[in-house]
Amino acid sequence: MSELLRDRYRVKIATHGEKALRIAGGESRPDLILLDVMMPGMDGHEVCQRLKADPATREIPVIFLTARSDVADETRGLALGAVDYITKPISPPIVRARVRTHLQLKAGADFLRDKAAYLEAEVARRSAELAAIQDVTIHAMASLAETRDSDTGNHIRRTQHYVRALAEALRGHARFRDTLTSDYIATLFKSAPLHDIGKVGIPDRILLKPGRYTPEEFEVMKDHPRLGRDAIAQAEAQLGTPVGFLSMAKDIAYGHQEKWDGSGYPQGLGGDAIPLSARLMALADVYDALICRRVYKPGMPHEQAAAIIAEGRGRHFDPDLVDAFQTIQDEFQAIAHRFADDDVTMQRKREWMETVSPPDIA
Template identity: 60%
Template sequence: MDSKPCVLIVDDAPENLALLHGLLKDSYLVRAANSGEAALDVVSKMPIDIVLLDVIMPGMDGYEVCRRLKQNEETRSIPVIFLTAKDSTKDEQFGLDLGASDYIAKPISPPIVFARVKTHLQIKASQDFLKDQNTFLEAEVQRRIHQLSQVQDVTIAALASLAETRDQETGNHIRRTQWYVKLLAEKARYLPRFSERLTPDVISTYFKSAPLHDIGKVGIPDNILLKPGKLTADEFEIMKLHAYYGYQALVEAEADIGYEDSFLTAAKEIAHYHHEKWDGTGYPNGLCGEEIPLSARLMAIADVYDALISKRVYKDAMSHDQAMEIIHNGRGTHFDPDLLDIFFEIESEFQHIAEKYRDE
């Protein structure tokens, strides 16, 4: 395959086509067209590297050819050199404003035409190289971002699993609850009350940060965390500290990077406040209603549902119907009423997630 650049010469005068062909044929592939319409047809059928374009032609003139080339995304970058007897400053400015790269007056000087063609082809080659490099770099950046995101997800899951497995829960609890949160948020975003806050990016952030909701359990002593019976009042006060421990660990992590991060903000909210209750009787701060971050309100429903249907060291698993009855009794006291109504609308989808990621 010939690697020479391809030059398209466009002129309605055969003698001009012959002159330009003879000038360029030894150095370039040369294609010719004797009208504007023919020129556009050639460009649509084969790759052209530069166009030498007469202005005054029957039918479609050179200006219109140039205009159409520059309007087309696929041909916009092809350099256009006008060769014309219209040599006034006004004519030249008009051609350059259309996007032409150069403007050479007739009668032409062959050495000047040859030199200008060579120069503009070199410029185009440099631009094409930079464009290819940018395309490659953009693809590489996206690949690295995807790779880092995967590493982040795996690391989050591993850290969360350390906390969950300490009290004999499983990694599947993490998967189930994060999918519950995502499902509930995706349905809630259609309510006017939540539509502005629950954007796709926010929902994705909640999904990624949900596994860290109980990361603070790593700070709870085994004799309390693994106790098979009911906790005493003092033991429960210690257990409640896991919300603060998780929050504080994430605060320190954010301080290390030196700026606020949407993922860590959501993770902090979920870890700190997912045990708050709508009526203000939860912990650690006794927040009520809208004071509780939306991320934590979503997590509260997901976490309680999964805790009820799962076996724990201190209890057996409940059936779905038993869990739904208990959760229903928490409408307006434990849970955001609007979110809970959505939860009941899609309870079968929660069951599907519970089954898909059930504990073995």
């Protein structure tokens, strides 16, 4: 066989199965294997089985070359993954023709496999690029809202991580296990920064007011969930197709000020009528508002904030969400520390607010 083929191909010879497996699994793998069945030690059938079981050699075509001519032998060889079965005595022209044919088929299969791998990598690259663009767009929009508010950019990061931690803690709960899939939680994390995007439509005299709102001012402030939902809906409409994270962002923006007992706004929804994403955000948003310092107020201790969350169980918040919060409150506290606002950031925010806040009128 070597004499027959080496004038056209580079031929490597193995006199037993173990050597054949070493050659096939080496750095320079063969494009085709001619394999005898009857060999000393390991027979050809076992060699073929091992070749096909190894991902590194699985795609190398195997032609059995043997004196066994029974149909049962040929059937077994093909069942093991061989592409052809040549019986001895051989016809040199036929062997050369079959070798040439299977090498051409192998070349075509390699091309298609490489093409598929390239396309798969390209799709993965484009998908990652699209996801990055989405993330940048979301954070740009959220940062735009943040620049007009007393909150800082770290409020966005903290609430993102709060809602994800809370959702993860609820994954095994009977009420939520069908909803809180990995995809849902990933979309939740991506959408959360847009919860207060509607604040861009609130006048500075109200948005930046450090004290309590008058009833009239509060009515204006209560419109920010609708403004946020409408802004996101308009962006989605311009795309011309529904987008998962934007749909959830609309639910969060419009529903995060609702309360479990129906006393929230803007719709006065209660219980499970409030989207789960909005219920998660409501708890995260309130916790952050309580524990984090603002330009006009210090933050309260975690223990006091946790007590207020507990008091809101069944009134402000979904009871099961409060229970989950209490089991992972240390994680909430760790997130707050990790993304705490530093003194430089707070000073810059304070100076900015002083330039845009309306003067007090005696």
